[in-house]
Amino acid sequence: MKKVILPLALLAGIVGTANAQTGIKYGVKGGYNLATFSGSDSQGSQYKSGFTAGLYANFGIADNFSVQPEVLFSQKGASIDNFQNLPTTRFKTTLSYIDVPVLLRVNAGQDGKGLFFELGPQASFLVRNRDFTQTGNASTQSTDNTNSADMNKTVLAYVGGIGYQITSGLSLGLRYTGDFTQVYKQGISANYAGQAYAGGNGNNPSVHNSVFQFQVGYAFGGK
Template structure:
């Protein structure tokens, strides 16, 4: 009980200090993702386009330092050519996540404006999946899989980025988001008997991680 009261007191004190010094801001952001797979079995994985959008809170301790938790819908996945070793066969995997990064932001300008650097951990929760496989040639064939059975429902990663706070509200940012956890569960695949980039069908899920570059535009309200 003492630890709980101490933690609550510390949280209230930190929030109060942030509000007193630089205010609490809230806002919206969105932008484009360039997503692919990295890791042991990522051979043949290429970038595919997606988007991210959501909201954030910014707790400013000073013009230099702030804490920024975010809640974002983010499209990840990859485009894989010559899928299952078959020439002309392409897999486009789109996995929708709810990303929850907790970032420390350092801003180099005056009055909270100017260039900034941000970094911190991120938890991601699977919302949906769409795998679209297409075979070219004269007789085009396509298949679609929307199952999430093979996916790890919660993954842990990190975020690091740079940007520019143009005004007290408007900002532009470029960040990299990488996952420590694997995209797929270990063991046999329920949806595919494959390993991307391999000519052998081994029946196991691939060892790959999400790797995403993000360009974002944000606008904050509130603060001083």
């Protein structure tokens, strides 16, 4: 019983401190993703565009410190030129995730405005993937472009960022997300991944999502 009461009391204390010092804010955000793959089999990977959007809450724990959990829809993936050593062929994969970062935010400005920094872990849950090849000006979608059997459905990552709180509600941010977990499972590929990477040897590549995010957010509540 004590093991249950102590964490509940600690959580209540944190929330109470948040209300007493800087309040609780809820917000929405959206932005632009610039994504690619990193890792030992990422040679030839180029950046591709995507978007991110979602909700967040900000719990103040001190005048310049807060904890910010978020739930975001985020498009990731990569683009590869010269697919299968064909100079006019490009392979693209778009991976859609639900990202759940929990960030420690440090505010360098006064009254919650000005420069801020954020850092923390993130769990991502795959909801869809879409692969296609493009030859010249013609785009041909693969017959198995939504096959996710070879992919890790849950991915762990780290997040680091910097931003500026313009007003008590409006903010701009630049964030980097790097995955610890590989995009694909180890083993023989059942889709385009093994053909696109690792010399086309038929095995899933050892790659990780690597994403820069440019975000605009607006918060409600708090001071």
